Amino acid sequence: MANNIEMAKQYTSLLSEAFGEQSLTEALNGGRMRAILEGAAANEVKIPVISTDGLGDYDRSTGYPSGAVSLEFKTVSLTQDRGRQFTIDWVDNLESLGLPMAQLLGDFQMMRVVPEVDAYRFSKIALGSKPANRAYAALTTSANVEKAINEAGVVLDNSEVPREGRFLFVTPAVLNLLKAQISRFVQNDETSIKREVLRYDGMEVVSVPISRFYSGITVGSNGYTNAGSALNFMVVYRDSVIPVVKHQTLRIFEPSVNQDADAYKVDYRLYHDLFVMPNKEDGIYVHSATEIAA
Secondary structure (H helix, E strand, C coil), X not given: CCCCHHHHHHHHHHXXXXXXXXXCCHHHHCCCCCCCEECCCCCEEEEEEEEECCCCCCECCCECCCCCEEEEEEEEECCEEEEEEEEEEHHHHHXXXXXHHHHXXXXXHHHHHHHHHXXXXXXXXXXXXXXXXXXXXXXXXXXXXXXXXXXXXXXXXXXXXXXCXXXXXXXXXXXXXXXXXXXXXXXXXXXXXXXXXXXXXXXXXXXXXXXXXXXXXXXXXXXXXXXXXXXXXXXXXXXXXXXXXXXXXXXXXXXHHCXXXXXXXXXXXXXXXXXXXXXXXXXXXXXXXXXXXX
């Protein structure tokens, strides 16, 4: 069965661009350059783990104290191999000038692919966080929200996590309480008021729908369902995690070669995962309504 390669390339490019714009976790891809190597098996990648000795006393006779640098590549396995096949009738696509194809792929990306990827990544981050960097409570007042987020910042500061590159992912309800806690001054001639909180203590603020913000998810034959604890917010240092998309492909078969129906056949596959970096767990702080199960 022939694959319409040019059409597939065009739509794949559009889907990749849309994914970057719609996914709330794509910002975590922009950290410092990190080498990821192919693993021995198709479901593996290797991520770098670097450690060095600390400073020693300089000796005026013997010079510099010797030290060691360790660079290892840890092999990790990807678990999320997801896909879907669609059929679009030739007449439907012709009569509407190709709109069903474009709309199908666009809606599928926005309503199915992106939410699942984000939900999986957030759950993986939550489960990969250190127990000492977790807090559990219902956040019902603006003062409680401000206090909880400030405490998260203190924990990361004490662990010497760089301030640059931190993200505050937060539910709309908690963000709304945070907005109410922040004072704003309005001049007499102002006709519009913006209540947006784009950055807080240097952290980029990202509002996350509660449907994508749980400590666990279950993926199945028709999308995903949430599990575990509902998250209130999390602070993530960008270099603490590595989102990996190892394979994303789109195949489009024209009706003339489709043996099953007079229709386009569309195959979509996404092979991805996210990994918390060894020795970088200090850069993650998670606040949830209830305790996160191991």
